[in-house]
Amino acid sequence: xVQLVQxxxxxxxxxxxxxxxxxxxxxxxTTNAIHWVRQAxxxxxxxxxxxxxxxxxxKYSQQFQDRVTLSRDTSARIAYMELSSLRSEDTAVFFCARxxxxxxxxxxxxxxxxxxxxxxxxx
Amino acid sequence: DIVMTQSPLTLPVTPGEPASxxxxxxxxxxxxxxxxxxxxxxxxxGQSPQLLIYLGSNRASGVPDRFSGSGSGxxxxxxxxxxxxxxxxxxxxxxxxxxxxxxGQGTKLEIK
Numbered sequence: 001x002v003q004l005v006q007x008x009x010x011x012x013x014x015x016x017x018x019x020x021x022x023x024x025x026x027x028x029x030t031t032n033a034i035h036w037v038r039q040a041x042x043x044x045x046x047x048x049x050x051x052x053x054x055x056x057x058x059k060y061s062q063q064f065q066d067r068v069t070l071s072r073d074t075s076a077r078i079a080y081m082e083l084s085s086l087r088s089e090d091t092a093v094f095f096c097a098r099x100x101x102x103x104x105x106x107x108x109x110x111x112x113x114x115x116x117x118x119x120x121x122x123x
Numbered sequence: 124d125i126v127m128t129q130s131p132l133t134l135p136v137t138p139g140e141p142a143s144x145x146x147x148x149x150x151x152x153x154x155x156x157x158x159x160x161x162x163x164x165x166x167x168x169g170q171s172p173q174l175l176i177y178l179g180s181n182r183a184s185g186v187p188d189r190f191s192g193s194g195s196g197x198x199x200x201x202x203x204x205x206x207x208x209x210x211x212x213x214x215x216x217x218x219x220x221x222x223x224x225x226x227g228q229g230t231k232l233e234i235k
Contacts, residue, residue, distance in 0.1 A: 045172065047226070061223040095171055113171035113172055
């Protein structure tokens with residue numbers, strides 16, 4: 001079955017960077033894009049961006065554009081999200097989610113999610 | 124960016140009773156292909172979100188038929204015919220018409 005397993009919790013100081021991994025299994029890695037979503041404590045969900053796992057193309061939310069880098073390792077079937085210049089407001093759980101693209105409707109939906117990675121930014 | 128607004132933010136429901144969540148978008152979610160790009164997710168306590176409804180009214184695989192979605196334009200609704208204890212959690216609407224994809228604030232369903 002499809003599984004997305006994320007790396008463990010991180011504690012970082014303001015100004016530092018964090019790199020989270022999302023290890024996939026149960027499907028052909030390069031056929032489904034991976035999206036990243038942020039959830040601050042007690043808050044809603046924010047879309048961070050996505051990566052085409054086939055060709056590596058990326059698209060970022062403008063809110064994160066200057067600080068986020070999405071990448072992937074196709075041989076290891078892992079997607080990564082790196083967020084730099086961390087600040088206290090970045091304290092959140094970050095989720096990776098697999099995109100299911102329907103060619104008939106040209107619609108995407110997130111059909112499988114990782115368990116989430118808590119990033120705590122504190123001096 | 125498309126702003127998504129949900130109501131109510133908290134929804135106390137007696138088991139067996141119906142429940143409804145409303146979601147409004149700041150612009151129409153109608154794609155040129157005739158589909159509405161509005162999905163519903165449920166985040167159960169301590170879990171990751173899970174897909175419930177896509178394209179406004181289509182139940183995802185394995186979702187019980189007591190869940191239904193409807194709506195058009197900028198006005199959408201999620202209905203639960205008879206709430207069960209396992210339905211507790213936070214319900215989010217999400218638009219995927221254009222990036223950045225955006226979510227509503229969430230509606231917390233709790234059992235009375």
